[in-house]
Amino acid sequence: MTTSPFPAGTFTPAPGRGRLGRMLLTHARVETALTLRHGEQILLTLLIPLAMLIGLSLLDILPAGDLAGMERVDWITPRILTLAVLSSAFTGQAIALSFDRRYGVLKRLSATALPRWLLVAGRLVAALVVVALQVLVLGVVAALLGWSPSTAGIAFAVALVVLGTVCFGALGVLLGGALRAEAVLALANIVWFVLLLAGGILMVPSALPDTYAAIVTFLPSGALAEGLHAALVDGTFSGASCAVLACWAAVAAAVAAKTTKLT
Numbered sequence: 001m002t003t004s005p006f007p008a009g010t011f012t013p014a015p016g017r018g019r020l021g022r023m024l025l026t027h028a029r030v031e032t033a034l035t036l037r038h039g040e041q042i043l044l045t046l047l048i049p050l051a052m053l054i055g056l057s058l059l060d061i062l063p064a065g066d067l068a069g070m071e072r073v074d075w076i077t078p079r080i081l082t083l084a085v086l087s088s089a090f091t092g093q094a095i096a097l098s099f100d101r102r103y104g105v106l107k108r109l110s111a112t113a114l115p116r117w118l119l120v121a122g123r124l125v126a127a128l129v130v131v132a133l134q135v136l137v138l139g140v141v142a143a144l145l146g147w148s149p150s151t152a153g154i155a156f157a158v159a160l161v162v163l164g165t166v167c168f169g170a171l172g173v174l175l176g177g178a179l180r181a182e183a184v185l186a187l188a189n190i191v192w193f194v195l196l197l198a199g200g201i202l203m204v205p206s207a208l209p210d211t212y213a214a215i216v217t218f219l220p221s222g223a224l225a226e227g228l229h230a231a232l233v234d235g236t237f238s239g240a241s242c243a244v245l246a247c248w249a250a251v252a253a254a255v256a257a258k259t260t261k262l263t
Contacts, residue, residue, distance in 0.1 A: 017113040027114065027122030032129045035092065044192075045088045046134055053080040053138055057145045070233065077142045077149070078157075078228035079201050084134040085161060086195060086221060089127045089168035090175075091188045097123070097176030098184035106262045120256075124169045131165050150235030157231040160241065164224040167245045170252035171220070177260030195221040220248045 017023075035041050057073040100106050109119060139147075149157070175191075176184050196202060200222025205213035216222040217240075227241030 020118065023114060024118055024122055024125065027118065028125035028129065031123055031126035035088075035096070035126060035130055038096075041092050041096070045084065045092055045130060046137065049080050049084045049087065049134065049138060050141060052083065053077065053141060054145070056080075057142070071146055071148075073142055073145045073147045074149070074233060075229075077138070077147050078232045079225050080138060080142075081135060081157075081161065081228055082164070082201050082221060082225040083196060084138060085131055085164045085224065086168055086192065086201075088130045088134060089124075089165045090172040091192045092130075093123055093127055093169055093172030094176035094184050094188040095181075097173060098179065098181040101177070101261060101263055102181040104263065110262050120173055120260075123173070124166060127169045127172075128162065128165050131161060135161060149232040152235035153231035153233075153237070156237045157228055160224060160227045160231060160238075160245070163242060163245045163249070164220070167220050167224075167249035167252070170249050170256060173260060174252045174256040177256055195219070201225050218244055220245055223248075 035045075053073075053076065056076045060072075097106075106119065110116065114122075172188075175188060179187070198208075198216075199219050200216040205216045205222060205226070208216060217226065223241040223244035227238040227245075230236045230238045230241070
């Protein structure tokens with residue numbers, strides 16, 4: 001009889017769920033890789049904001065009153081960063097989630113050991129990674145164009161970008177988890193254009209009619225754009241912007257938890 005060199009029980013199966021932190025990182029890494037491989041996603045999340053940053057910084061097409069004596073690139077960069085967050089966390093996530101539901105990806109993942117909240121958390125972490133890459137690229141290009149942000153507000157800006165990503169990510173999950181893929185594809189792009197043109201990103205509240213300007217400040221796009229402008233241009237912290245983003249994030253997450261479908 002051959003004696004085993006291994007202690008008894010060494011190869012005994014031990015089924016069980018893995019560590020939550022490891023599962024979260026693995027899921028986030030897969031979601032990030034899938035996003036970065038998708039050509040349409042890259043066009044939406046990076047190339048369009050990059051083209052707008054360069055074009056609006058170099059071309060004299062902004063109203064002179066909006067600049068208030070500052071460099072054009074200093075005015076436009078916080079707003080392009082807002083557009084980047086909107087593109088990745090909301091539009092991109094909503095469309096990706098809706099098509100994952102359509103092709104049965106979520107249904108299959110729900111049969112694994114991944115809890116439902118971790119599926120959402122993994123997507124949000126992936127969105128944060130993509131946004132970080134966007135901010136890095138856009139920041140380098142803006143610096144080459146002469147951007148000089150207020151160093152006193154950089155920490156505030158980072159906090160706002162994180163909060164804005166969570167907010168728009170929750171809204172993206174709400175939209176992508178409730179409607180059919182075709183409807184999400186159309187509606188997400190419509191919302192993107194509406195918020196870009198009339199949601200406080202390119203058109204500042206002061207340039208809008210008084211009644212509508214008051215509404216824009218309570219939209220997540222307007223709150224993030226104005227908050228980043230205050231942080232990166234004035235070096236100040238906007239508590240009102242944070243409050244608006246936090247409220248939208250909490251409400252969207254609560255509703256999405258009840259309405260998100262797996263198929």
